[in-house]
Amino acid sequence: MDSLSNPFEDLTYFHKIQCGVSSDQVFQAYKKNEIRIVCTNPPEEMRLYDISSKRIRLWLQENRVTNIEFSTVPVTEHHKFSKLC
Secondary structure: OOOOOOOOOOOOOEOOEOOOOEHHHHHHHOOHHHOEEEEOOOOOOEEEEEEOOOOEEEEEEOOEEEEEEEOOOOOOOOOOOOEEO
């Protein structure tokens, strides 16, 4: 996988990101202070990167994006990703 070489020509990219990219590549695409990172409790060890300014949520497992979600609904305390990490 290329490291964000041309996300505007590759149709597998959604808003500068595609499934399979690492958290480092997410930080290259977005400013770290734009990203709210929340986690589940182990053993799942999943993270959710909430980029509310872009209305995007990135689901990461084993340091790779596994799902991209577009949402206007904020992550609530009742959401399974409720712990800041």
